[in-house]
Amino acid sequence: MSELAELAHPVTDRIVDMIASGSLVRAERIKEVEVSEKLGVSRIPLREAMRTLESQGVLEARERGGMNVRAFTAAQIQELSDVRAALEPIAMRAAVPALQEKPNRIALNAIIEEMKWAVEQRDRRGIAAADIDFHSFLIELSGNDLIGNIWSGLRLQMQIVFRLELCVPTNLEHVAPKHLALRDVLFRGDLDGLEASIADHVRPEIRPST
Amino acid sequence: MSELAELAHPVTDRIVDMIASGSLVRAERIKEVEVSEKLGVSRIPLREAMRTLESQGVLEARERGGMNVRAFTAAQIQELSDVRAALEPIAMRAAVPALQEKPNRIALNAIIEEMKWAVEQRDRRGIAAADIDFHSFLIELSGNDLIGNIWSGLRLQMQIVFRLELCVPTNLEHVAPKHLALRDVLFRGDLDGLEASIADHVRPEIRPST
């Protein structure tokens, strides 16, 4: 029991990993002893982590006790896009000043290059990861704590949806040019074009453009 | 130990009550044994509830262990309004169909009457409570699970901010007529007027109108 830091937060991340890797499957009750042993901790920190993930919309409480990986309806997936389209313009607008600094521009470009590479490799998972990184970085740059906190939940929910492929298999190659366009608008500081660019980018996952 | 339901969820509500009533004070470490004994439970369900409230933005982890009631900066309070102004139009738009049904109209009117009464009594806390009820009801009617979930956290954060009166003491009497106007727009189904009405209503808490 010689822990320098608490276990609940790291365990939260590891549960997410297990979902992403398919160890924890949707709609199936999570067996606490099994998972806690696999993670090398007791059920106490595991359950605390599960509470966090519950309120982040990753897990959901079952009718008669226990939890499972949340199952998303089509409507709930649509809601994810709608909320992103509403919140991200606020964050990106706030991120514009920080994007005047070169180190931040370089970091954003690096993420874009990461995606280009994934596109070349036809690595769908890599593309999705780079996509999320792009938005996470801008939200962090925005300094908006509230949207950052909401995003931390949205991000995980999206990862589950992507993983389970409940969502229409979008042509992810179209995401890269959208990011390029968005970056240019942000670097330029063209706030008027922002809303349209973001909405155009966030939504097509559901309604793929022609 | 003969409990029919789990304790963590009810304990979550009771912690919120303790914050609202001033038993738990901002920026002060929450003593788990003290609170758990007061609530008549052990530290286990208390800590699970605290994890939930942590990710809802009500509590925050301290540097070296433990948690306290979250302290809000002025910027974070502004963020609350911004996010509300972005999300509530989506929910209210979705609530319009449900507001064609008489029972829902009656219920909404009842909440408005509740606020009128609080205004007459000059009961600031009552006004604030009715205000939150108004928005909670519409969000629930919208059927948007995601915004409902986000709102459950926002609502608690706002209650803390109101309680601590970090926020500019708005002339709460102005809230009632705004609700009336919003109701009329919603009943009419005048979607174009929605965004403006909501933004006008949600924001003045920070920038009080003349």
Added chain:
DNA sequence: GTTTTAATGAATGTATACAAAAATAATAAT
């Protein structure tokens, strides 16, 4: 053979217990 009932097994939910760490108080030194 099907349905109902009992019985066994497993899994959750929480209380107790203990070790590590932090905060506080007390003592010593300058």
Added chain:
DNA sequence: ATTATTATTTTTGTATACATTCATTAAAAC
């Protein structure tokens, strides 16, 4: 008197343990 250092007390964090409830299987009745 003030600061530094040590000792004491509190408090967190987690493991263990147990009671209750849920699920599954076996048995019995019809």
